[in-house]
Amino acid sequence: MMDKFETTLLYLSNERFPANLACTIQQIRMCEAFGRLGVAVQLVHPAYFDVPSYTEQEIRQFYGVEPLFSIKRLFSLLSLSKPLVDGRKRLKLPFIGGLSFLLSSYLFALRILRKCSASHQIIVYSRNVNGAYAFLQLVKWWFRHKKVKIIFEVHALEQQTPRSAFKRLLRDSDGLVVISKALFQALIERFPVNPQKILIAHDGVSARAFAFSELTKKDARDRLRLSSAPTVIYTGQLLPGKGAQLFVQASKLTAPQVQFILVGGHGQYLQRLREMIKKEKLTNILLPGFVPPADVPLYLAAADVLVLPPTADHEISQYTSPLKLFEYMASCRPIVAGDLPVLSEILQDHHNALFFQNGNANDLAQKIALLLADEPLSHRLASQAFQDVRDFTWESRAEKIYSFIQSIDQPLEVL
CATH class of the missing domain: 3.40.50.2000 (Glycogen Phosphorylase B;)
Incomplete structure (x- = not known):
């Protein structure tokens, strides 16, 4: 994937695919739209043992999208942490589920960062705290010399993850994308976030x-x-x-x-x-x-x-x-x-x-x-x-976000 393109965009998700949830539709559509921009796009998401393992073709057919991106499934025990696919609650073990996916995210990030050349640009675009946090830590510790930009898309002020990790992402990500002006205002009022690194990008339509x-x-x-x-x-x-x-x-x-x-x-x-x-x-x-x-x-x-x-x-x-x-x-x-x-x-x-x-x-x-x-x-x-x-098409949203990412000349210093 990284040999054929100058830029690789890794879209990190925490969801089951396919699923009848608006958040999965949004993420799939954005992967397709980013793919139209001529970058290598890979959707990365956790495996859930309470749903079948669908093929990439089956997932794309479900959403009606073109094969402009690949899909990578990582090992996880998140089925122990989240409600069942039909919405029914169960005995939750959030620590085990979250920790398993955090570990998988670290291993995946380590493999990607070691493999990419110094001239290859990697964009980590995430709605997933665990995945983005893993990349953030590895870039800080060992891979400062790599061309990596970490962009975190925010949809709410609260996350089902440790608050410290969420706050760290808000502070240290190279850029933030929010889905409304109201969320932008609430975010800068509640958290010490630099407004200049936030892009407002409403959702869209195919x-x-x-x-x-x-x-x-x-x-x-x-x-x-x-x-x-x-x-x-x-x-x-x-x-x-x-x-x-x-x-x-x-x-x-x-x-x-x-x-x-x-x-x-x-x-x-x-x-x-x-x-x-x-x-x-x-x-x-x-x-x-x-x-x-x-x-x-x-x-x-x-x-x-x-x-x-x-x-x-x-x-x-x-x-x-x-x-x-x-x-x-x-x-x-x-x-x-x-x-x-x-x-x-x-x-x-x-x-x-x-x-x-x-x-x-x-x-x-x-x-x-x-x-x-x-x-x-x-x-x-x-x-x-x-x-x-x-x-407000997905294509125009992807172009807006990609231009915003490219305008970040140097990754922000991770403290």
């Missing part, structure tokens, strides 16, 4: 998703075997803070002929929602469950209205950059979104979306009804969102 905007609602519904009724759709996870229950509540307050479809979720969260729908005797809501990421744009094309209802009572909603937001915008369908400050970094009320009062199911139902009744308004908002999202 350029291929734009093609689905040309698909008519009828064609999309026919392919999905959906009725011709007015259709309101939510896609994504059902975790606390995502607003799935609010979406269900709004379905009760809307005309019964309106069809609500909640796409995504699995395990206990999906089961709880099904029980809620059964208890409320709701007949106008469908739960197809998880669908492969490559199929999500088809559901978006079938919608009359798309809903983004994250609630403000979870930290994730304060700093988020939801993938579904950009997918919604690229579908050229009108969006109703909760009026969270972080969403206002991308959306503007009555400009490219309608905002509803956060957590208010009645207001959400009213805004849905307004868009269903006012076709000119729906068309204007959808068209504007479609234009605005062209600046």
Whole structure:
């Protein structure tokens, strides 16, 4: 891999692949986008013994991406530390799981750093504290003469790792990437981080998703075997803070002929929602469950209205950059979104979306009804969102981040 390219980018992850999680979609898409820049990209992630060992081809097919990067799986016992793949909790042994992967990360980093020539540039791009920390320590101890830049992408203020390691990465990484202005502000207020080494890069959408905007609602519904009724759709996870229950509540307050479809979720969260729908005797809501990421744009094309209802009572909603937001915008369908400050970094009320009062199911139902009744308004908002999202593709995000990395002339001194 390192013999054919001047630069190698190692994307370090802590996740199972494939998986029905937005974080894995984001990481896979970024690996593909970095690969388009002409660098050797390798996704490095831990092995989990509670899931099968999929081939690289199977993983790429699951996400619908091109073979522009390789995938490396490292030994770990993280299955003892994290919830099972279906979301069920189990007896956790975080020390054993975390330590095993930290050791594997050190061995992998040592092998890479010893092998690369002094002229070869290595970019360690990580959302994984263990992996980035291993590279950071080895560069400090033995490999200062190598051309290594360590970039840490931050999505939250808390990590499921020792706080000291997280703080060390914030301080000593060559650069930090954050997913929202809100997270940038919170980060520099809580930690002694140099703002000049932080890049704000919101998430994005695959350029291929734009093609689905040309698909008519009828064609999309026919392919999905959906009725011709007015259709309101939510896609994504059902975790606390995502607003799935609010979406269900709004379905009760809307005309019964309106069809609500909640796409995504699995395990206990999906089961709880099904029980809620059964208890409320709701007949106008469908739960197809998880669908492969490559199929999500088809559901978006079938919608009359798309809903983004994250609630403000979870930290994730304060700093988020939801993938579904950009997918919604690229579908050229009108969006109703909760009026969270972080969403206002991308959306503007009555400009490219309608905002509803956060957590208010009645207001959400009213805004849905307004868009269903006012076709000119729906068309204007959808068209504007479609234009605005062209600046937020994975490809443009990768170019922005890569330019930021290359602008770091000398790695920051590790103290």
